[in-house]
Amino acid sequence: MKAVITVIGKDTTGILAAVSMVCAEKDCNVIDVTQSVLDGYFCMIMIIEVLEENHEIKEIETSIVEAVPKMVVHVMHEDIFNLMHRI
């Protein structure tokens, strides 16, 4: 399954690196990354491929929160976005 990671917060160095590191540790393949910094605010959306049998989404979210504790992090299943925004 695919999951969407969003990270928002004050820009510092190493956010993308820290998040990517967690993905690598959890055997998640990064498929796409969009990232921008606006007025000092960092906003990143990352789409990853998760092996469901190995890790639960909540577990990945918890690990990312630990890696970047000052940021607002969400990890959600891709299906939600597909269903909510498409007919």
Add this chain to the structure above:
Amino acid sequence: MINMNDIMETISMIDEENLDIRTITMGISLIDCADSDIDKSCEKLYNKIVRKAEKLVETGEYIERKYGIPIINKRVSVTPIAILAGASGGDPVKYAKTLDRAAKKVGVNFIGGYSALVQKGFSAGDMELIESIPRALSETDIVCSSVNIGSTKAGINMDAVKIMGQKVKEAAEMTKDKQCIGAAKLVVFCNAPEDNPFMAGAFHGISEPDCVINVGVSGPGVVRAALAKMPKDAPLNDVAETIKRIAFKITRMGQLVGTEASKMLGVSFGIIDLSLAPTPAVGDSVAYILEEIGLEQCGTHGTTAALAMLNDAVKKGGVMASHSVGGLSGAFIPVSEDAGMIAAAEAGTLSIEKLEAMTAVCSVGLDMIIIPGDTTAETISAIIADEAAIGMVNSKTTAVRLIPAIGLKEGDSLNFGGLLGRGPVMKLRKESSAVIINRGGRIPAPLQSLKN
């Protein structure tokens, strides 16, 4: 590819605007548990509920983690217990206690179905069950009760209306040391839906399959936030269009959760109830939506028109998003559970008469309204009769959930805490309705043609 704006929209809906799945309710038929011995019947009932709903809470929590969507309540609804009580005889409170025990065992937060359907008359078990409701609600914690006293096809059973006025009052009196909570777990219906997942009125209708999953979605905050972004001079058809779009998105999320839950539990998927159900949390209010549409405060002139549009737009958007929509579906207006309604009632803008008018165009009825403790049973019955008449004539569901605040009078405030919220004791008419209520009998079913 998923659009970045869509992702951010969904996240802010959940994070800031209180979007959630309000309830996953498993409906369980207990017809096969009926036995002529009440103890055997209770044992079978307990075993069936525990067997069917064993994994309900666990599954709900798993889906919550998998999709990152909050699922607030997991609940069970069962076949109206009056049917089992009719077969077994004995004290129906035994059933209530068994339901309470089974619900606690599986970890759900409410179980509904301590119910009787008496719109046309009483059959075996109905009267015994109705008589036992106040006691059942005071001796259990999470059992909810409902009684259907009228329908468009059968008319209104005024004998039942008279009794229910007394029972509402007794339910409050027997739980007066617990904020009169008994009355908050008792709903009197006209045209009760058989697949409603929302408490306290949920029961599993006799025409339903053995076991189903029904899902109730919610999101008044999301609708309000979307309307807040519109200019104040946007025409109402644009406002309705925006509500439809939001209702579509909310319902899709419910559809996803319902399908997933039914697949995991191996139970057929029943319906999505696409209701805007408020909570006392700031921002999660239907009254605020009405105010956002253009009212200074909910309850003023124009409220009924705004609510009619909101209710219809929610249904139109939601129907497109799910293959099976049912239950109550629309906007709920429970006074004590809605921050905006509480404020309007406290300010005196929202009166019981206006609420009654609003119920003619929205999905439920006079819900969670706190009335003076010294209100007579006849007056409560008369309010029930008025509300049932609106439902009967308009072929819609209406319900009454009044809480007589024992020991309190108009202007005082009663606080339940949690999802049930708090509210002021509302003003009622003092003039008696005793004669019409004591007449009893039945109001005949209305004509379905010559509609004017």
